Amino acid sequence: MLRFRSGPDKKDDDGGNTRIAPDVDVKTRVEKPRMFKVLFHNDDYTTMEFVIEVLAGVFRRTRVEATRIMLSVHRSGKGVAGVYTREIAETKAQLAMDRARERGYPLLVTTEPE
Secondary structure, three states, rough: OEEEEOOOOOOOOOEEOOEEEOOOOOOOOEEEEEEEEEEEEEOOOOHHHHHHHHHHOOOOOHHHHHHHHHHHHHHHHHEEEEEEHHHHHHHHHHHHHHHHHHHHOEEEEEEEEO
């Protein structure tokens, strides 16, 4: 049995010998998670007001921010709703599309690495 502790060799409670590993200074490096953009794509059916509603409700954007993003989607074909870790980005994209489907809109929301 190998146990890690500092100090001299000691006997286990059951009387067996325990080998001790030397003190080790372990440095862990935590990498930042990869970030993903949530993109709204323009279509000819989803209303501008609904897009603003989703941006405010799901993405917690102010009305002014939501309007700016909606206009970007309308003018250039797509716009970034936010940047999140992968799981959060995918969840928010799915929530937005679920709301759109409930209302009968074909809104497309995708994620892509930043």
